[in-house]
Amino acid sequence: MWDEPLYLGSRTFSSRLIVGTEQYPSLDVMRRCHELAGAELVVVAVRRVDPSREGESVLGRIDAGRTALLPSTAGSFTSDEAVRTAHLAREAGLGELVKLEVHGDQRTRFPDVQAVLEATKSLARDGFTVLAATSDDPVVARRLEDAGAAAVLALGAPPGSGVGIRNPHALGVLLGGVTVPVIVHGGIGTASDAALAMELGCHGVVVESAIALARDPEAMAEAMKLAAQAGRFAYKAGRIPRQ
Numbered sequence: 001m002w003d004e005p006l007y008l009g010s011r012t013f014s015s016r017l018i019v020g021t022e023q024y025p026s027l028d029v030m031r032r033c034h035e036l037a038g039a040e041l042v043v044v045a046v047r048r049v050d051p052s053r054e055g056e057s058v059l060g061r062i063d064a065g066r067t068a069l070l071p072s073t074a075g076s077f078t079s080d081e082a083v084r085t086a087h088l089a090r091e092a093g094l095g096e097l098v099k100l101e102v103h104g105d106q107r108t109r110f111p112d113v114q115a116v117l118e119a120t121k122s123l124a125r126d127g128f129t130v131l132a133a134t135s136d137d138p139v140v141a142r143r144l145e146d147a148g149a150a151a152v153l154a155l156g157a158p159p160g161s162g163v164g165i166r167n168p169h170a171l172g173v174l175l176g177g178v179t180v181p182v183i184v185h186g187g188i189g190t191a192s193d194a195a196l197a198m199e200l201g202c203h204g205v206v207v208e209s210a211i212a213l214a215r216d217p218e219a220m221a222e223a224m225k226l227a228a229q230a231g232r233f234a235y236k237a238g239r240i241p242r243q
Contacts, residue, residue: 003236006181006204008041008097009129009150011068015040016198017228018070018183020208022048024217027061033211033221034067042067043099043208046089047075070131072099077112079119086123098123099153099206101133108158109186113140117147124148133185136170138177145178152178153206156197157187160209164193168200175201191220191227198231199239 005012019039024030034042042062049058062069071089076082079102086098100119104112111134120132124147132144133153141152154174156165164187165171175182181203188194188210197205207224214220 003232008131008181011097011129013040013068015225015228016204016232017194017225018043018185018204018206019211019221019224020206021045021058021062023209023212027058029217030058030212031061031063033217034063036218036225037207037211037221038225039067041070041097043070043072043206044094045072045074046085046092046094047073068097069094070097070099071095072101073119074099074101074103074109076102077104077106078102079115079122082115082119083122086119086128087126090128096127097129097131099131099133100149109160110158111135111155113137117143120144120147120149131183136167136174138170138174141174141178141182145180149180151181151183151203153183153185154202155186156184156193159186161187162189162210163187164189165196165200168196171197171200171202191223194224195227195231195234198228199234201235204228 006016015038018041019037020043071094073082073085082102102112102115103109120130123130129150131151132149136154157163183204184197184202185206188207194205211220
């Protein structure tokens with residue numbers, strides 16, 4: 001394959017599709033979807049999972065030999081809550097990677113960008129590899145990079161909405177303003193949305209409910225894998241000018 005890996009801190013990944021663990025019809029379906037998606041990085045919401053639980057837990061069904069865990073601070077509404085959640089995950093053995101989320105609004109789950117910035121500074125100082133979930137604002141993205149974020153997770157649309165990427169131009173501006181990887185999260189509804197994110201030049205895409213809640217989650221998982229690959233290859237190949 002003629003593509004470089006995705007670098008997140010000191011970690012490297014061949015797959016640029018990041019998937020989730022929630023809302024699947026069953027844990028068996030979840031595991032098969034992870035395999036079909038070719039996932040190497042899987043989001044786990046720490047505030048909704050008991051890391052100590054064994055057996056039929058989400059963590060017990062993740063293939064640790066082929067996938068890495070990406071603990072998420074989803075459900076946090078202050079920077080202090082997010083920082084405590086990240087430390088809890090690391091102490092439970094889930095590693096130094098963290099998907100930093102601080103919600104500013106309960107209904108839409110839009111980020112509180114100031115709280116995300118504060119938490120990024122704190123966690124970066126403490127040795128975490130911070131994937132900071134924020135808006136599509138390029139100014140905020142630059143500040144997060146300056147604060148130590150290893151990657152910027154930019155909103156394509158409200159999380160769980162499935163409406164696709166609402167402002168491709170904003171993502172293009174953001175991509176030109178930072179040097180860390182830019183990963184789209186939120187709003188992905190179908191494979192063409194993932195392909196568009198990658199065609200724009202984004203370095204990865206997070207797809208959670210679009211797979212888990214699809215009519216056929218396993219088919220959608222494979223579709224998302226192919227779409228992310230196709231979009232990335234199209235970006236690398238370079239499209240012809242619009243005339």
